[in-house]
Amino acid sequence: MEEIQLYLEEAKSLMEKAVRHTTAELVKIRAGKAMPNFLDGIMVTYYGNPTPIQQVASITTPDARTLAIKPWEKTLISEIEKAIINSDLGLNPQNNGEMVMLTIPPLTEERRKNLVKQVKNECENGKISIRTVRKDTNDALKKLQKEGVSEDEVKRAEDTVQKYTDTYSGKIDELFDKKEAEIMKV
CATH class of the missing domain: 1.10.132.20 (Ribosome-recycling factor)
Known part of the structure; x- marks a missing residue:
């Protein structure tokens, strides 16, 4: 029927x-390896609007424990750092003036x-x-x-x-x- x-x-x-x-x-849910989708759901304030981090930066994994976040605009570095610190990831971002680096500690x-x-x-x-x-x-x-x-x-x-x-x-x-x-x- x-x-x-x-x-x-x-x-x-x-x-x-x-x-x-x-x-x-x-x-x-991270499994100890650095993966770009680990940052899914993180929003950055971009021209006053909450924007997914993937839309304002390229996210790469130089090695198994590091995420490199290179914003399209350098002015976003502090916004990206703030968004990561305020997230529940529990990670401390470092920036070298060009990009934000996240070191994923071993579990x-x-x-x-x-x-x-x-x-x-x-x-x-x-x-x-x-x-x-x-x-x-x-x-x-x-x-x-x-x-x-x-x-x-x-x-x-x-x-x-x-x-x-x-x-x-x-x-x-x-x-x-x-x-x-x-x-x-x-």
């Missing part, structure tokens, strides 16, 4: 979105464990989103059944929704395993 198909497609799409969101959140065992907890929370949030989609979709399917759609069709659709749930929850588990290994690797 067409209506059931629409619910299934929407459920699949929302579950994919939950996985993408979880992936994006995990990228922000302590305790910090690694805390990062793994943070990853676990993000992954759990992703799974909660997926289960919420499953619940909402199944509720909508039950409503269709009350409106006269056959019980068999609804049951098949619910089975499909459960398969989607298992698949996308599995993808989040894989993301967790990969990120945990990345963090715990010394």
